[in-house]
Amino acid sequence: MTTSTHPEPVAAVTPVVAAGPPSTRRRRRNADIAEPRAIPWVYAVLIGGLVLLVGPFLWMLLGSFRPDRELKQVPPAWLPENPTLENYRTLFTDLEFPTFFFNSTVVAVTITVGNLIFCSMLGYALAKLHFPGKRVIFTLVLGTLMVPGVVTFVPLFVLVSNLGMVNSFPGLIAPFLAGPFGVFLMRQFFQSLPDELIHAARVDGAGEFRIFRSIMLPLCKPALATLGILTFLASWNNFLWPLVVAQSEDKYTLPVALAIYAIGENNSDYGLLMAGSVAIIVPVLLVFLVLQKHFVRGIAMTGIK
Amino acid sequence: MTTVTAAPPADSSTSRRRPDRGRRREVAAGYLFSLPFLAVFLVFTIGPVIASFLMSFTDLRSADIRNPLAVGLVGLDNYAKLFTDETFHKAAFNTAYFVVVGVPLTMGLALAVAVALDTGITRFRAFFRVGYYLPVVTSIVAVAVVWRFLLQPDSGIVNTLLGYVGVEGPSWLRSETWAMPSLIAMSAWRNMGSLVIIFLAGLQVVPKEMHEAAAIDGAGAFGRFRHITLPMMRPTLLFGGVITMIGYLQFFEEPFVMTRGGPLDSTLSTAYYTYNQFGFGNYSYAAAMAYALFVVIALVTALQFKLLGPKD
8 A cells, every 4th residue: 555655666666566556457457357267258259259340341352353253153262263353443444433432522521621610610609608699509509419311301402402402512512511510529629628728818919710710729639630530431421312412423422323333233243342332441441540549539529428 | 936826816807807898709709600600500400400390291292392382281191191101100110120129239239349348358459449440430331232242142151151050041131031130230230339439438437446346245247247337337328329229210221222121111211211202202291201200219319318317
């Protein structure tokens, strides 16, 4: 007990101190709670689960390199016997995949930028500024967090078609430019910043917009990164609305194009479908693997607090 | 020291000095900062939520699209039709089936993985977390396409593996019995990752001292899980249950890509049927159906909060 409160660095190397509570908490949990004998089982189960989770992706990747004949073969070969890039070649030259790729990127990037701007502004106002009607706005925005897309898509289609935006980028983008989720996330984050920063800047004569733009927003980089990634991902994978509003091939996003190929006349050309799936998933996987801590933080920030 | 003590009086004097102009500027800034979001939000979210409700009491069809205000009022006819439409009953039953089996399955698997990751294993912990989260970031459409490939009756890997252990797998997606369980399995596979992360965070609030004390008193691992971990994780489980359920009540992409709602409507979901009615041009009927689904989502969420929420 006394050793644990001992601040001397010398004490840290003695075995007595090494057994003290702070440094060995994790190991003690293993010993007392998890019973070391159980650990191999834990690993076995986790690894088994991981194989089940990652396996389909590997099978998809392998499938995308197989010629059609091999994909229909019974039983299937484990590894491609005649690996080919033919599926990818068809995807990018005979089909309009570069167009779908471009459409998905334009839509997702615009929606992401819009949300970063609009949600951070409103989130800041709700967290840090005092003005009448603030509570009403917050309740209204929060109240729609739960409204499913299926509830609004019919009147939204009537609206968008009367605005002449069916089968256009504005039609694909506008309904998602201002999402309630982003407001919620940004407000949470701004609330954690001290008010004194704002007071001090006001005393120094800074205008309200300048305080937001030059002082508060730069402190929000982690939250903005999280919001940006989650929004990009949601738009990239969004399906129902683009399916409704994109009516000709030149406006299809990737998921719409893939779904329409998958149920259309090409529905059993699995080599092509696997290559298409790889094309949708790989960019997102790369983003995820590079920036995965932001995803985890996003879930923790909005889910737990 | 001196600066610290000097600061508060200066601060309070300024705040007393700026009640009018500064206050007005803050209010103006509040509205200006809210305006861009609210303009888009009112037009494209609040408007449609209200319009959807109003629309459900009319006979709006695709032919009326240019003139949506000149439609006839039909009162509750669209809602009454829901009670006699057998395809809707089938879709509602399928949705309930998907939720009632899918939500507990997904949560159970995610909880097991989260607890396993929290046992104190140190090696590959981050690796596992990433691996389990991977399917969550992928497009449901792409995943559904891949799973359709895995579940092919003859050349599919699932039935091939089953063949190795002497089981003859069914024609999963073409069987009325097996199509829905296949969709449920795929959804659990895709969605458990986010729950694993939420549950892992929830497990951190369970004080280790409580486990240690209970272990000293002779409580077994299962008893401690049942009487300490689960009650302490109630808010986390509630949150996970609610978001999973809200998502599952709207399932659409999975049957759209994998089964087209078949065979014989056995995987037609409420959201899918709403989409179909929209496709047939029955806009007001689709709106009524969507609102019915929305009300169910709100009610079940409220119920979950009542049953599992904080007890005072």
